Amino acid sequence: MSDNKKYEFMDTEYPPGKLLVCPQCREYISYIDIETFPNCPFCNFHLARDPELEDFILQPLVIRWIRQFGNHGF
Numbered sequence: 001m002s003d004n005k006k007y008e009f010m011d012t013e014y015p016p017g018k019l020l021v022c023p024q025c026r027e028y029i030s031y032i033d034i035e036t037f038p039n040c041p042f043c044n045f046h047l048a049r050d051p052e053l054e055d056f057i058l059q060p061l062v063i064r065w066i067r068q069f070g071n072h073g074f
């Protein structure tokens with residue numbers, strides 16, 4: 001692919017996961033902030049729907065499912 005990515009992400013340890021870097025104001029946005037409405041909570045920049053953004057929003061859910069079902073021997 002290319003390094004011309006639409007969105008920038010930053011890995012975090014607490015909580016483990018990723019934060020989205022707002023393309024406009026450079027603030028770090030949690031997936032919780034954009035789960036319900038796809039705007040930057042700091043500058044109100046509209047975050048266009050994008051496969052990368054979808055993955056970002058869904059990733060914590062996927063991790064939680066893996067943990068839950070993993071513990072039950074799935």
Ligand SMILES: [Zn+2]
Pocket residue numbers: 022023024025026027040041042043044045
């Ligand atoms: Zn912003």
